[in-house]
Amino acid sequence: MILFVVPSSSSWNIDGLLKLVDEDLVGRVGTLTPDELITRDRVPFATFIVGNFRLLGPAGQEIVDTLCNQFTKQNPSVPILNHPARAMSRVQLLEQLYNDGINDFRVFRVVEKLPADVRFPIFIRHADNHNGSLTRLIETTEGYDTALDKLVRRANYDICDLMAVEFSDIADENGFYRKYTAFRVGNEIIPRSLKFDTNWVVKSGADEAYLHPVTGYFDKARIREERAYMEQNPHESWLKKVFDLAQIEYGRIDYSMAGDAPRIWEINTHPTFLSRYQNSTELSRLIREARSPVIKMFYSRLSSALREIDGDAHLHREYVFRVSQRLLDQRRRENRASLFHTYRTDGKNRLRWILGWFGRHYPESRVYHFLRRTIGAKLWNMIFVARKKS
Secondary structure, three states: OEEEEOOHHHOHHHHHHHOOOOHHHEOOEEEEOHHHHOOOOEEEOOEEEEOOHHHOHHHHHHHHHHHHHHHHHHOOOOOEEOOOOOOOOHHHHHHHHHHOOOOOOOEEEOOOOOOOOOOOOEEEEEOOOOOOEOOOOEOOHHHHHHHHHHHHHHOOOOHHHEEEEEOOOOOOOOOOEEEEEEEEEOOEEEEEEEEEEOOOOOOOOOHHHHEOOOOOOEOOHHHHHHHHHHHHOOOHHHHHHHHHHHOOOEEEEEEEEEOOEEEEEEEEOOOOOOOOOOOOOHHHHHHHHHHHHHHHHHHHHHHHHHHHHOOOHHHOOEEEOOOOHHHHHHHHHHHHHHHHHHHHHHHHHHHHHHHHHHHHHOOOOHHHHHHHHHHOHHHHHHHHHHHHHO
16 A cells, blocks of 8 residues: 655645556555644555655644654554655755756755845745746846845735746757656656656746748657657656755656756655646647647556555554644644635635726726725835736
């Protein structure tokens, strides 16, 4: 059995995984959240994979630490992938990769002053989540101070959660950025995808990258390039070294190539599998159909790798698990605070959308001006105008 120890808010991701891997893994793969753990006193023998540890919150992290310590005492050979006592954080890994000469860019915790020799442009992102850059490229110290002020004072980010990153330009001669992704599952390195975009923040990739530069028609050259990457696994040996350096045994690494030199962006220990959004254009449909063989290739390899790390569920044995009352109370307080933050953030986002919609479609309407007067100019500028300019 394989149990992913992950935050409650992202346990849905494993449901998506089970829809894509081989059917025999259904029932052998599941999740275990901190909030489930505190309601149980026994947990079955399994391979445990810790994901998004630093997004669990202090109490959640302590619960997972307790799990690892107690299970190791009961069974010294218990397989725990991404053990929190060993696995590097994103900041730690990127700092080490720069010191080792693998990356050509530095990262800085924003709670500390930027060094005088910082190489602009830079951008700001969350140190632990996987939503990409929170800012545009910043060219000056003054621009950095302004962007940081907006994130902390207006968007309610905790300054301790943010990091600044020097920009590394890896665009090709046609202005396209490539992002390679690969999984590690136990001892296996499995290529996942190759994405193309004209935006330096490459997420799902741009459909326009699959158009022929002269004719403008759908061209399978990018499809062939991705398939070659998937079949040849050309970076396997040094990707394994990076994972070993980070002491991470399960996750997805995002990286690019500058010639023959790698640029490592991050390792995601709880990556998503099913996209919540898909373009419905004809070009998007053609791309999905053309990429279908490499997607099937990936999930076939992933299924095999998961079988290899499958734990000893056939032994029908269980671990005993105990947490203190202090930790239970702390986790409950943490959940209440998180719920309040979620409601507040959702409320602000809904209000932004409503005001933005009226502003775009009915800028001269009485309702629009009534909302502005009701909310107040100061609050309006804080939640809407500042957002629009950023």
